[in-house]
Amino acid sequence: MIKNYKHIIWDWNGTILNDVDLCVELINELLKEHNLKTVTKDEYKSIFTIPVKNYYAALGFDFEKESFEVVGKKWMDGYEQRKFECKVYPGVVEVMEKIKNLGIGQSILSAYSQHTLDEMSAHFGLTKYFSHIVGLDNIYAASKLHLGQQLIKKLGNGKGETLMIGDTEHDFEVAAEMGADCVLLSGGHYDKKRLEKLGVTVLDSIRGLL
Ligand SMILES: [Mg+2]
CATH class of the missing domain: 3.40.50.1000 (HAD superfamily/HAD-like)
Structure with a gap:
């Protein structure tokens, strides 16, 4: 073909x-920080979407309290530090x-x-x-x-x-x-x-x- x-x-x-496992770990760290329910890998794969802002909202992040730009930046800082763990x-x-x-x-x-x-x-x-x-x-x-x-x-x-x-x-x-x-x-x-x-x-x- x-x-x-x-x-x-x-x-x-x-x-x-x-980078799926890393993304699950990173989002769970953020969810814990925000006192939100963490996700399993299967749950993650049933929720994740692009634009990622919609996915954060589905996980329960409240952008009235903290803007998506701030939360998204925190996630990306963690990803940048660990991205070479991925294969x-x-x-x-x-x-x-x-x-x-x-x-x-x-x-x-x-x-x-x-x-x-x-x-x-x-x-x-x-x-x-x-x-x-x-x-x-x-x-x-x-x-x-x-x-x-x-x-x-x-x-x-x-x-x-x-x-x-x-x-x-x-x-x-x-x-x-x-x-x-x-x-x-x-x-x-x-x-x-x-x-x-x-x-x-x-x-x-x-x-x-x-
Ligand atoms: Mg992709």
């Missing part, structure tokens, strides 16, 4: 980088290598901050696979739709020539807006049932793509 595409666009968090999912490099050998282009499109994205893809030795690494200029993970639209314009690809690989409903929505096909992975920040409801191909492992 991969062979039919000119370009593959990868999401970063929960698709390339397995790339098994099979990811193998799949990137295979796509490269097929002569198909690859990019990253993420709602994560550009600076950290550049730093981390270099850390894991992945930069060489990508023609474009596109992230947000801030830490608040609102939407990457506008970035996706800019990227697809740069690539000059028509409908069905691009495949987006992601792990959230937001990836699915962005792919649809870009005229890209979409495959979602259940090992990331959304549970499988939520992804299957979208009516797209859902894989348990990136290796399933080959």
Whole structure:
């Protein structure tokens, strides 16, 4: 199936980088600090969403008491300190290598901050696979739709020539807006049932793509 595409666009968090456990730990620290109920990993995967502000609200954070900017910054400070504890999912490099050998282009499109994205893809030795690494200029993970639209314009690809690989409903929505096909992975920040409801191909492992 991969062979039919000119370009593959990868999401970063929960698709390339397995940061799910770290995200659960960090949000639970914040929830405890705010005397709110903590979540299990399964609960997290049933609640997490982008824009992340909506997910914080669903967990019970009251932005009247403390702004989302303050809470979100606290979370991100913790993430920045510990982000290198995370690993790339098994099979990811193998799949990137295979796509490269097929002569198909690859990019990253993420709602994560550009600076950290550049730093981390270099850390894991992945930069060489990508023609474009596109992230947000801030830490608040609102939407990457506008970035996706800019990227697809740069690539000059028509409908069905691009495949987006992601792990959230937001990836699915962005792919649809870009005229890209979409495959979602259940090992990331959304549970499988939520992804299957979208009516797209859902894989348990990136290796399933080959
Ligand atoms: Mg993701």
